[in-house]
Amino acid sequence: MDARDIELHDNGRHPVSGPPLDGEFPGGARVEFQELTPEEENSREMQAETIRSGNAALVAAARAGDRGAFDELYRNYARMVHGILLARVPHEAVEDLVQDVFLQAFRQLPRLRDAEAFGGWLAAVARNRARDHFRRARPSSELTDVHTAPGNLSAEVEAAAALSAIRRLPEAYRETLILRLVEGMSGPEIAERTGLAHGSVRVNLHRGMKLLRERLQGRSTHAEP
Numbered sequence: 001m002d003a004r005d006i007e008l009h010d011n012g013r014h015p016v017s018g019p020p021l022d023g024e025f026p027g028g029a030r031v032e033f034q035e036l037t038p039e040e041e042n043s044r045e046m047q048a049e050t051i052r053s054g055n056a057a058l059v060a061a062a063r064a065g066d067r068g069a070f071d072e073l074y075r076n077y078a079r080m081v082h083g084i085l086l087a088r089v090p091h092e093a094v095e096d097l098v099q100d101v102f103l104q105a106f107r108q109l110p111r112l113r114d115a116e117a118f119g120g121w122l123a124a125v126a127r128n129r130a131r132d133h134f135r136r137a138r139p140s141s142e143l144t145d146v147h148t149a150p151g152n153l154s155a156e157v158e159a160a161a162a163l164s165a166i167r168r169l170p171e172a173y174r175e176t177l178i179l180r181l182v183e184g185m186s187g188p189e190i191a192e193r194t195g196l197a198h199g200s201v202r203v204n205l206h207r208g209m210k211l212l213r214e215r216l217q218g219r220s221t222h223a224e225p
Helices: 038-063 067-088 089-112 115-136 155-169 172-180 189-193 198-216
Strands: none
Touching: 038 067, 038 115, 038 198, 067 089, 067 115, 067 172, 067 189, 089 172, 115 189, 155 172, 155 198, 172 189, 172 198, 189 198
């Protein structure tokens, strides 16, 4: 299998189901986040471990030239890559960069020593691609913000305003919040996909949501360290 054989799913558009990026966040523009109970968290972590093992087998198969295995990895990780990029680059650049990340990952896959570390490795590829995008882009290329009072906006524009607010948060918060609120991933799923510690994801979601609510309500413009 050659890198040129990788199909651009749905003509390069976001390939997996989930909340529409141009529409509402889950729960609407209110941006609400429901904490999982310890039992739900443990269940999700067990599911994540099962997924991790299955993905390791897919990585091994993809290395051996199994095109279907790489397509399955694409479906499993497209939301993560999309969210990581969306946290860092202008919305209109995200779709093309998702394809770039997976093409780069396919070419470099033989260098990955630990198949179970695929998620964290792919997340690093996505972050580096976002940085490279800004090094190559014109100086005027920057994230678009929406400056309008939320109470007077449609649901779609309120969602855009919320996304704009998330993008002004510290990097660790905005990545996990976009994966949770825009891509619809659970905390354990974010940890499994990105390779981050479960505790770090929980802390980032909790602190990020608190800071986001404050900013959306106009109570604070100060970012936590």
